[in-house]
Amino acid sequence: MRWSEPLRRSPVLAVGIVMVVAWVATAALAPWIAPAAPTDMALTAINQGPSTAHWFGTDQYGRDILSRVLYGGRYVLAIAPAATVIGLFLGTVIGLTAAYFGRWVDEVIMRVLDAVMAFPIVVLALLALTTLGASTGNVILVIGLVFAPLIARTARAAALVEVRREYVQAARLRGESAAWILTMEVFPNVRGPLVVEGTIRLGYAVFTSATLGFLGLGVQPPAPDWGLMVSENRALLTSAPWTVLFPALAIAFVVVAFSLVADGLAARETA
Amino acid sequence: MTAPVLAVDQLGISYRRRGRWLPAVLDVTLDLLPGEAVGVVGESGCGKSTLAMAALGYLPGNARVDGGDVRIEGRSLTAMSAEELRRLRGASVAAVYQNPGAALNPSITVGAQVAEVYRLHAGHSREQARDAAEEMLGRVRIPAPGGVLDRYPYQLSGGMQQRVVIAMALAGDPSLLILDEPTTALDATVQAEILDLFALLRDDFRAAMLFISHDLGVVQFVCDRVGVMYAGEMVEQGEATAVFERPRHPYTASLIDCIPDIDTRKGDTRLAAIPGIPPALGARPEGCAFAPRCPIARQECAASPPPLRDLGGGRHSRCLFPDETAARGGNRRPVDSAGGPAGAPVLNVQGVSLSYGHTRVLRDIGLTVRRAQTVALVGESGSGKTTLARAITGLATPESGSVALGDLVLRASAGRRSHHVRQRLQMVFQSPDGTLNPSHRVGGILGRAVRVLAGVNRRAARDRVGSLLDDVALERALAQRRPTQLSGGQRQRVAIARAFAGSPELVILDEPTSALDVSVQAAILDLLLALQQRDGVAYLFISHDLAVVRYLADRVAVMYLGEIVEEGPVEAVFGGHCHPYTEALIAAVPRPGGGQSRVRLAGHNPGPDARPAGCPFHTRCPYVHEACRRETPPWRTPREAHRIRCHLPLDEMPVSEGSRRAAGAQ
Numbered sequence: 047m048r049w050s051e052p053l054r055r056s057p058v059l060a061v062g063i064v065m066v067v068a069w070v071a072t073a074a075l076a077p078w079i080a081p082a083a084p085t086d087m088a089l090t091a092i093n094q095g096p097s098t099a100h101w102f103g104t105d106q107y108g109r110d111i112l113s114r115v116l117y118g119g120r121y122v123l124a125i126a127p128a129a130t131v132i133g134l135f136l137g138t139v140i141g142l143t144a145a146y147f148g149r150w151v152d153e154v155i156m157r158v159l160d161a162v163m164a165f166p167i168v169v170l171a172l173l174a175l176t177t178l179g180a181s182t183g184n185v186i187l188v189i190g191l192v193f194a195p196l197i198a199r200t201a202r203a204a205a206l207v208e209v210r211r212e213y214v215q216a217a218r219l220r221g222e223s224a225a226w227i228l229t230m231e232v233f234p235n236v237r238g239p240l241v242v243e244g245t246i247r248l249g250y251a252v253f254t255s256a257t258l259g260f261l262g263l264g265v266q267p268p269a270p271d272w273g274l275m276v277s278e279n280r281a282l283l284t285s286a287p288w289t290v291l292f293p294a295l296a297i298a299f300v301v302v303a304f305s306l307v308a309d310g311l312a313a314r315e316t317a
Numbered sequence: 318m319t320a321p322v323l324a325v326d327q328l329g330i331s332y333r334r335r336g337r338w339l340p341a342v343l344d345v346t347l348d349l350l351p352g353e354a355v356g357v358v359g360e361s362g363c364g365k366s367t368l369a370m371a372a373l374g375y376l377p378g379n380a381r382v383d384g385g386d387v388r389i390e391g392r393s394l395t396a397m398s399a400e401e402l403r404r405l406r407g408a409s410v411a412a413v414y415q416n417p418g419a420a421l422n423p424s425i426t427v428g429a430q431v432a433e434v435y436r437l438h439a440g441h442s443r444e445q446a447r448d449a450a451e452e453m454l455g456r457v458r459i460p461a462p463g464g465v466l467d468r469y470p471y472q473l474s475g476g477m478q479q480r481v482v483i484a485m486a487l488a489g490d491p492s493l494l495i496l497d498e499p500t501t502a503l504d505a506t507v508q509a510e511i512l513d514l515f516a517l518l519r520d521d522f523r524a525a526m527l528f529i530s531h532d533l534g535v536v537q538f539v540c541d542r543v544g545v546m547y548a549g550e551m552v553e554q555g556e557a558t559a560v561f562e563r564p565r566h567p568y569t570a571s572l573i574d575c576i577p578d579i580d581t582r583k584g585d586t587r588l589a590a591i592p593g594i595p596p597a598l599g600a601r602p603e604g605c606a607f608a609p610r611c612p613i614a615r616q617e618c619a620a621s622p623p624p625l626r627d628l629g630g631g632r633h634s635r636c637l638f639p640d641e642t643a644a645r646g647g648n649r650r651p652v653d654s655a656g657g658p659a660g661a662p663v664l665n666v667q668g669v670s671l672s673y674g675h676t677r678v679l680r681d682i683g684l685t686v687r688r689a690q691t692v693a694l695v696g697e698s699g700s701g702k703t704t705l706a707r708a709i710t711g712l713a714t715p716e717s718g719s720v721a722l723g724d725l726v727l728r729a730s731a732g733r734r735s736h737h738v739r740q741r742l743q744m745v746f747q748s749p750d751g752t753l754n755p756s757h758r759v760g761g762i763l764g765r766a767v768r769v770l771a772g773v774n775r776r777a778a779r780d781r782v783g784s785l786l787d788d789v790a791l792e793r794a795l796a797q798r799r800p801t802q803l804s805g806g807q808r809q810r811v812a813i814a815r816a817f818a819g820s821p822e823l824v825i826l827d828e829p830t831s832a833l834d835v836s837v838q839a840a841i842l843d844l845l846l847a848l849q850q851r852d853g854v855a856y857l858f859i860s861h862d863l864a865v866v867r868y869l870a871d872r873v874a875v876m877y878l879g880e881i882v883e884e885g886p887v888e889a890v891f892g893g894h895c896h897p898y899t900e901a902l903i904a905a906v907p908r909p910g911g912g913q914s915r916v917r918l919a920g921h922n923p924g925p926d927a928r929p930a931g932c933p934f935h936t937r938c939p940y941v942h943e944a945c946r947r948e949t950p951p952w953r954t955p956r957e958a959h960r961i962r963c964h965l966p967l968d969e970m971p972v973s974e975g976s977r978r979a980a981g982a983q
Binding site for chain 1: 769
């Protein structure tokens with residue numbers, strides 16, 4: 047089977063991957079391909095519409111929006127995967143533990159998670175960030191923490207099927223520890239659904255970090271964060287819509303890209 | 318001469334796999350006359366079900382008819398449109414499959430589901446259809462059918478569900494009924510009832526039956542004629558009793574000899590497993606397809622495919638040397654040594670009780686297994702066999718009682734037991750699909766077991782894995798494979814090797830062969846016997862198959878609703894006074910021509926959460942009297958080391974059919 051075979055079979059996955067690669071490449075290459083520095087102000091050319099000089103136009107300080115959108119991808123590139131990895135790690139550990147021990151351990155863990163999930167994610171993140179202080183590191187940590195319960199549910203559901211299988215009982219009869227059984231026997235068989243869940247969460251992580259940026263709890267000005275850009279320019283929505291439109295489109299682009307990849311992977315998982 | 322209901326004429330069917338057409342059914346010819354019952358037997362993958370689907374005009378999308386024809390009541394299915402086929406399936410042909418739970422809609426009452434058939438095919442009004450449904454449920458011997466009409470499928474037992482499915486199939490008054498393993502998913506006692514029902518229905522209805530099964534005993538009980546399929550071909554055909562009494566194709570003879578019947582004992586003979594496996598689709602050998610596995614194959618056999626020869630009297634065989642086919646039992650070897658005498662006790666279970674929630678699933682179980690001994694645990698589903706195994710291995714925690722290995726009383730939970738105990742006590746599980754971790758290679762699975770249980774280092778472990786694979790007759794190269802690349806039989810061998818990694822004293826075998834083909838089962842049973850003879854290991858063997866138990870076990874414990882109702886040596890239990898429940902279990906084993914004297918149980922298994930007071934078996938017992946309803950029965954001991962829990966005095970107790978047959982044969 048050639049490497050391109052799965053892509054040809056699933057166009058959704060292929061399109062999603064192309065979009066993700068395009069985002070990663072432009073974010074990584076921003077210093078070389080961006081026409082200007084993201085914080086360069088030009089007070090002679092403020093709020094200009096898209097033109098050949100400024101493809102995406104300029105904002106109220108005359109900064110080139112294309113450059114800011116390209117650089118903004120770098121914040122997301124740092125935040126979303128790191129937050130997702132934290133969420134996946136915590137969620138998997140919690141979910142597998144609940145599934146394996148069952149009974150009261152499962153009850154306690156799941157009820158606590160239910161209580162946490164009763165709050166909207168953004169409210170939780172707001173609460174945590176106002177306590178911890180807004181910084182890129184804290185944004186990563188907080189998104190990871192609020193995602194953990196969701197990922198734990200997926201991990202638990204997948205593991206519940208596996209822990210009842212005979213190979214797990216055989217391992218218990220050999221006297222293997224719970225940690226060994228969960229990492230060596232159960233985890234490899236729940237990897238599939240977790241990869242799909244992780245990809246979905248990546249998209250949400252982008253969205254959540256933009257939301258936090260919009261609320262002023264993420265990266266601080268004058269950094270070219272997408273959420274922050276939408277927030278800074280929202281007063282200009284009617285007079286200079288491009289200042290809001292392009293960063294918003296960038297957010298949508300990445301979220302859609304991840305959800306396409308997740309759909310493609312999920313279809314392969316069930317096929 | 319009457320026209321056949323079903324005429325399969327030189328039918329060939331292929332499946333498309335990776336762009337190639339691979340033949341699955343080759344040149345099969347088969348006629349069913351009105352009212353006739355014809356069985357089709359063979360191992361998995363021999364084309365039985367493909368043939369059944371073809372007779373329904375129901376082939377999957379990746380199948381095509383290569384040649385030949387299927388005619389039902391003279392009309393060719395290959396020429397029919399989809400609409401004509403649909404109408405035909407309602408009116409002329411009906412099918413019953415293995416799993417009745419999947420055939421019924423769980424959210425519609427059974428009465429409505431049966432009535433639907435009448436409304437659709439006979440155009441009955443709502444009231445007429447309901448009356449007809451009630452009558453039909455009565456005709457499939459459902460007691461008080463009026464009350465059953467308004468029940469949902471989940472409120473019925475598996476046997477009752479299958480009766481409803483049969484009622485739906487018969488409601489269209491079909492001329493052909495296709496039965497694809499209709500009793501395979503049922504308990505032995507329920508299977509016996511359904512088989513009796515088929516025998517009765519043959520008198521009541523005009524339908525001819527095409528009966529697909531892997532179980533020769535079942536087919537022989539129900540059918541007039543039988544066809545044996547191998548690698549897509551019909552290799553032998555003829556009158557059922559004649560085929561089984563005097564097979565004329567070596568494959569038939571081999572199939573018969575791998576099945577333990579109720580008279581086979583390990584002390585007398587070994588089952589003859591068929592070497593190798595049937596060829597995969599598209600990998601048919603040149604010449605006779607069975608030649609590579611055939612005991613009498615010679616050069617001519619590999620030259621060209623043998624034709625189907627008419628041997629007279631309706632008998633056909635696709636063998637060049639039909640007269641040299643071994644007689645029944647001819648492939649079996651006599652036994653050189655019957656194994657040593659049982660030694661000191663290895664396992665001692667005393668007073669073990671266990672509940673799940675408020676339901677008591679084990680009650681005061683006492684059981685002893687000795688060195689080099691096989692003790693079988695039998696009983697219907699829900700009798701607590703597997704729970705007892707889990708309690709002994711420490712996967713479930715009993716409320717009271719003790720489990721001792723030798724003199725050592727074990728801790729309840731497996732996690733708290735010592736390394737030495739784990740090494741000595743291992744288990745082989747039922748499902749070949751779940752028993753091995755699909756993410757690991759065979760070598761890794763066995764290597765871990767060897768390192769943990771035998772406590773050897775990585776280098777020594779590799780050698781030990783090799784010798785374990787030798788022990789279970791698998792090639793060492795299989796260590797590189799993953800479980801999904803192995804057959805069910807191979808996986809179960811790996812699971813046995815894993816249990817033997819630390820040279821155990823006791824291995825608990827939980828239905829290790831019930832998901833396997835009979836030919837594979839024979840090989841696994843003989844492997845278990847060989848390992849026991851060599852190492853002196855003791856087995857606690859859980860099974861619902863009394864014939865297998867009779868063959869393999871030294872002692873039998875019979876469980877009903879969580880308690881042991883009888884325990885004793887195999888010879889005594891199968892050949893003397895026995896518990897009424899044991900009598901029914903033994904009688905439920907289908908046997909050729911054994912239709913007259915079979916004991917049947919009244920009612921159905923109430924399950925552990927509705928356990929009757931007094932003797933738990935009194936609701937189904939044919940010998941029930943007043944005391945049974947009130948008092949717990951006493952233990953009776955017809956002879957040493959044989960106990961029966963029953964109110965009947967010994968001289969009124971039933972005598973098991975095994976001994977009646979033996980007496981008749983003398």
